[in-house]
Amino acid sequence: MAVSVVKVRRPVQPWSNVRPWWALVVGLWVSTRHFFVNLGRFVRGSQDFTVYFPEQRFVHPPAIRGMPVLVQMENGKERCVACGLCEWACPTTCITIFPAETNDEVERYPEIFDIDMSRCMFCGYCEEACPEEAIVMSRQVEISSYSRKGSLWHKQDLLVPVNTLKTRIDYLRNSYDR
Numbered sequence: 404m405a406v407s408v409v410k411v412r413r414p415v416q417p418w419s420n421v422r423p424w425w426a427l428v429v430g431l432w433v434s435t436r437h438f439f440v441n442l443g444r445f446v447r448g449s450q451d452f453t454v455y456f457p458e459q460r461f462v463h464p465p466a467i468r469g470m471p472v473l474v475q476m477e478n479g480k481e482r483c484v485a486c487g488l489c490e491w492a493c494p495t496t497c498i499t500i501f502p503a504e505t506n507d508e509v510e511r512y513p514e515i516f517d518i519d520m521s522r523c524m525f526c527g528y529c530e531e532a533c534p535e536e537a538i539v540m541s542r543q544v545e546i547s548s549y550s551r552k553g554s555l556w557h558k559q560d561l562l563v564p565v566n567t568l569k570t571r572i573d574y575l576r577n578s579y580d581r
């Protein structure tokens with residue numbers, strides 16, 4: 404099979420001719436300036452240049468995308484029907500689902516639904532793929548753990564009651580309404 408090579412003509416950017424050492428100088432200047440500005444604030448007793456976590460919490464912008472969570476319906480059950488589409492769509496294969504049968508109207512539910520948060524990159528593909536709106540991106544970003552085992556979130560850890568669920572979509576909607 405013949406292979407054709409297409410040369411893409413890219414427009415010349417203003418910074419194309421900037422020498423690498425000059426970019427290094429500019430980068431160092433920015434870091435140094437921030438260092439002395441923050442040092443000056445610290446000396447004056449100001450505390451507004453950093454966030455003293457966990458006593459203080461950072462106010463996230465409305466569009467922040469946190470970890471994926473499972474929607475828990477009013478009857479206490481998960482909305483997920485274990486179709487496996489989110490598992491298939493996940494680019495890091497961090498979702499593991501074992502489906503099981505139930506006598507409920509939905510017929511299937513996930514007996515096991517695990518997400519390895521150490522591999523999740525908060526892309527939101529699982530939310531996009533779900534036909535039931537059963538997995539949604541929350542605003543929760545504090546998910547660190549001391550071990551690999553601790554970063555494996557099971558179904559009971561992931562379930563969030565639908566009436567307390569705070570998704571980024573809700574926040575975006577509210578901020579647009581304001």
Ligand code: SF4
Pocket residue numbers: 471492493494495496497498518522523524525526527528529530
């Ligand atoms: S947010 Fe992305 S990486 Fe994380 S579980 Fe969903 S699809 Fe996978």
Ligand code: SF4
Pocket residue numbers: 482483484485486487488489490500532533534535536537538
């Ligand atoms: S796509 Fe939705 S319904 Fe299907 S397994 Fe994932 S969370 Fe459950």
